[in-house]
Amino acid sequence: MQIEKKEFKPTIVAFCCNWCSYAGADLAGTNRLNYPADVKIIRVPCSCRVNPMFILRAFQRGADGVILCGCHPGDCHYTTGNYYARRRMTLLFSMLDFLGIERGRTRVEWVSAAEGAKFAQTMNEFVETIISLGENKRLEDLRCKK
Amino acid sequence: MQEMMKKRALQLLQDGTVERVLAWKTGEFSYDITPAVFESAEEIEKDFVYDAFCAANLSKYLVALSKKEGKTLAFLKPCDSYSFQQLMKEHRVDRDNVYIIGIACDGKADADKIKDSGIKGIKNIADNGDKLVVETIYSESTELDKKDFLAERCLNCKSRKVVIYDEMIGENGEVLDSNRFDMVEKIEAMTSEERFEFWQNELSRCIRCNACRNVCPACTCEKCVFDNDASGIANKAAANSFEENMFHIIRAFHVAGRCTDCGECSRVCPQHIPLHLLNRKFIKDMNEFYGEYQAGEDLETRPPLVNFTMDDVEPSIVNEKGGKE
Numbered sequence: 001m002q003i004e005k006k007e008f009k010p011t012i013v014a015f016c017c018n019w020c021s022y023a024g025a026d027l028a029g030t031n032r033l034n035y036p037a038d039v040k041i042i043r044v045p046c047s048c049r050v051n052p053m054f055i056l057r058a059f060q061r062g063a064d065g066v067i068l069c070g071c072h073p074g075d076c077h078y079t080t081g082n083y084y085a086r087r088r089m090t091l092l093f094s095m096l097d098f099l100g101i102e103r104g105r106t107r108v109e110w111v112s113a114a115e116g117a118k119f120a121q122t123m124n125e126f127v128e129t130i131i132s133l134g135e136n137k138r139l140e141d142l143r144c145k146k
Numbered sequence: 147m148q149e150m151m152k153k154r155a156l157q158l159l160q161d162g163t164v165e166r167v168l169a170w171k172t173g174e175f176s177y178d179i180t181p182a183v184f185e186s187a188e189e190i191e192k193d194f195v196y197d198a199f200c201a202a203n204l205s206k207y208l209v210a211l212s213k214k215e216g217k218t219l220a221f222l223k224p225c226d227s228y229s230f231q232q233l234m235k236e237h238r239v240d241r242d243n244v245y246i247i248g249i250a251c252d253g254k255a256d257a258d259k260i261k262d263s264g265i266k267g268i269k270n271i272a273d274n275g276d277k278l279v280v281e282t283i284y285s286e287s288t289e290l291d292k293k294d295f296l297a298e299r300c301l302n303c304k305s306r307k308v309v310i311y312d313e314m315i316g317e318n319g320e321v322l323d324s325n326r327f328d329m330v331e332k333i334e335a336m337t338s339e340e341r342f343e344f345w346q347n348e349l350s351r352c353i354r355c356n357a358c359r360n361v362c363p364a365c366t367c368e369k370c371v372f373d374n375d376a377s378g379i380a381n382k383a384a385a386n387s388f389e390e391n392m393f394h395i396i397r398a399f400h401v402a403g404r405c406t407d408c409g410e411c412s413r414v415c416p417q418h419i420p421l422h423l424l425n426r427k428f429i430k431d432m433n434e435f436y437g438e439y440q441a442g443e444d445l446e447t448r449p450p451l452v453n454f455t456m457d458d459v460e461p462s463i464v465n466e467k468g469g470k471e
């Protein structure tokens with residue numbers, strides 16, 4: 001018998017704010033720009049809605065990488081949400097790094113509704129980084145693995 | 147010190163300024179001191195103690211006590227006073243209902259360090275100023291230098307200044323130049339894999355007793371995610387390394403920007419997990435990224451996590467400023 005070596009298909013969770021990045025993802029779609037189907041988009045009202053626990057939970061449920069996309073600083077639909085999100089994520093990512101979790105697995109990117117191309121490019125890059133890092137082992141929960 | 151404190155407590159209780167006194171009394175052993183509320187002169191005469199083992203931070207008890215009828219007298223050490231002022235900032239205590247006596251501090255002893263030094267069968271430890279006198283059940287008596295057995299948090303004390311008080315006993319100290327971030331820097335200098343192993347080794351010992359949460363003066367929510375079964379992380383013993391990480395990241399994050407670095411979490415941990423290092427990592431990052439901030443130092447400055455500037459650093463700063471890869 002031969003052990004089949006499967007190609008690593010990462011699971012990527014992308015939290016996208018409703019007003020900019022989600023619309024940016026839509027635009028990428030209508031413009032038929034390609035980005036890997038491994039990216040699972042979760043729509044949130046604002047980047048600031050994302051609690052650090054959401055990021056951890058995504059890893060627990062099997063994500064190999066988690067990215068948060070929101071409006072560009074200054075453009076948040078709720079005026080200042082993304083400024084708070086920016087501080088929160090900076091500290092969270094730094095803590096994950098401190099605990100020895102590979103820092104490439106987390107990312108924040110500002111994507112506007114007009115930036116369909118940037119959305120697709122960001123996702124392509126991010127998926128590549130995650131493929132090079134391989135499966136998330138350090139922050140996995142075996143009970144949630146299929 | 148103890149006698150002066152006792153005398154003042156009795157006076158204030160007798161002249162009706164306060165209804166009760168929050169201080170310390172002896173637990174099962176003389177070096178096992180526990181916070182206590184005294185309501186009568188007799189209780190104070192009998193049980194009131196203040197010595198090198200009164201490490202417990204009393205400020206959290208004032209969340210409940212300051213809501214009671216009548217004033218409470220509380221003795222606060224410098225580090226406790228930061229916690230109290232932070233609670234005021236968060237509107238968790240009623241300042242008008244507390245009479246604070248600030249007490250000058252020269253550091254607390256760590257009974258575990260004394261036990262680790264190899265002395266067996268400790269029965270009693272007496273605080274004799276600069277010396278600690280240890281008596282054992284084998285009728286031996288040893289004299290130790292207090293300064294060799296200070297608690298870790300006191301060796302890296304950030305400030306000997308009581309920041310809020312109605313009166314002082316002893317002379318108030320100064321904000322210190324501490325080396326409290328040294329260990330954080332040491333961990334940052336490890337490789338990512340070494341850091342992971344270091345923390346796995348520490349965190350895997352956690353038995354989820356919740357002592358660290360219960361003691362923390364910044365953890366005063368009435369409802370807590372760690373009590374909520376539906377949260378998925380309320381289970382007592384962590385099921386695996388993910389839950390260990392999750393518990394500790396969330397605990398530390400929840401107090402980020404509010405933690406005064408009083409060191410209580412590490413002091414009470416029965417598994418000797420250096421939890422304060424997680425808090426200090428957040429404090430260090432916030433100082434570096436958003437400017438120096440000391441929780442509990444004043445009532446006005448906005449804490450970094452409920453504040454922002456237009457040109458804050460991006461999260462990608464972690465790629466440059468984070469630990470070694």
Ligand code: SF4
Pocket residue numbers: 201223224225226251252253254299300301303304305306
């Ligand atoms: S940390 Fe500082 S203020 Fe607090 S008990 Fe130790 S020496 Fe005293």
Ligand code: SF4
Pocket residue numbers: 351352353354355356357358359414415416417418419421
């Ligand atoms: S006090 Fe120590 S063992 Fe108890 S829950 Fe906290 S870290 Fe875990």
Ligand code: FES
Pocket residue numbers: 017018019020021045046047048070071075076077078079081082
């Ligand atoms: S609405 Fe897009 S970041 Fe706030």
